[in-house]
Amino acid sequence: MYAISLGDDGAELRPLEPWHAEEVLAHLDRGREFIGQFISLGTKETDVDSTRAMLQRYADMRAADTGSMHGLWLEGKLVGGVLFLNFHAEQGNCEVGCWLEPAATGRGLVTRAMRVLIDFAVEQRGMHRIEWVAASGNQASLNVARRLGMTRDGVRREAHPYGGVRHDLEVWSVLAPEWRAVRARAAHNDH
Template sequence: MFAIPLGDDGAELRPLEPWRAEEFFAHMERGRDFIGQYVGLPTLVTDIASARAFLQSYAGKQAADTGRLYGIWLDGTLVGGVMFRIFDAESGNCEAGCWLEPSAAGRGLITRATRVLIDWAVEERGMHRVEWIVSSANTASINVAGRLGMTRDGVLRESYPYKGVRHDMEVWSVLAPEWRAGR
C-alpha cells in the first residue's frame, strides 16, 4: 500500500479499501452529524456491514476505472476522504468529492488531498475537466473549490432533496489547461 504525505503535519492520503471497514465506520460515527450536514454518506454507512459495502462499491469502481476513493489520515487516524465519484476516462470528465470529520476541519486537508487527485487525473490520466458539485449552503466546500482555482459554472436550483430540504447545488470546474497554468 502507498501513503502520500500531505504536508509536514502528519497528514497522509491512502487508499480506502474494504478491509478498513471497521476503521471507516468508527470514523463515520465520530463525524456523523458534521459530515451529514450536506453529504449523504452517513445515511449509507450505518454499521460495519454497510461500511464494507460502500468501500467495496468503490473497489469495484476502481477496478472498472469509473471511480476512486482515498482516505485522509492525520497522525494515524482516519479523519476524512476524497474521491472521484464519477470518473469517465473516455470523455475526459470526472467529479471529485470529499468529506471530513470536525476534528480535522480548518487545516487545509481537503484542499491538499484534492490537489493530489486533480494532479493525477490531469497529468497521469489525461482528464480534461474536473467537477466539484456542492450545496450552495456549504461555504467550506465552496471555499475549497476557489482555492483549487475552479470556476463556478452555475447553480442547479433546488436540485438535491436532502433531509427534507431541496438544496441548490453549485457546479464548479477546472479544465486541464487552467489547472496546469495555475500550478
C-alpha cells in the first residue's frame, strides 16, 4: 500500500480498497448531508455491504484501467477523497472529482491531492485532457478547479437532475501543456 504525504499537517493520499468499507461508511455518515449537496456519493452507501460494493466497483475500474478512487486521511482519519471518474488512456482523456467532509474543509486538502492525481495522469499515464465537472452552485469545487489552473469550457444548462432540482453543470479542463506550465510556475514561485 502507498501513502503519499500531502504536507506537514499529517495529510495523506492513499488508495481506497473494499476492505476500507467500515471506515468509509463512518466517514460518509459524518459528512453525508454536506457531501450530498451536489453529488450522489453516500446516497446509496448506507451500510457496510453497499459501501464495500461501491469500493469494489472502483477497484474493478482500477484493474480495468478505467477509473480509481483514493482517500484523503488527515492525522490518520479518513476525511474525503479524489477520484478518476473515468479514465480513457487510449484517448488521453480523463475526468477527476472529489468530496470532503465538513470538518476537513478550508485546508487545501483536495487541491493538494488533485495535484498529485493530475501529475500522475499527465506525466506517468500520458493524459492530454483532464476534465472537472461540477454543479454551478458548488463554489468550493469550482474554486478548486480555478486553483488548479483549469479553464472553464462551458456550462451544460440544467443537465444534472439531483435532489429534485435541475442543476447547471460547469465543465472545466486543463490540457497537459497547460498543466506543465502551471506546475513550472508553482515550482518557480516556491524557490
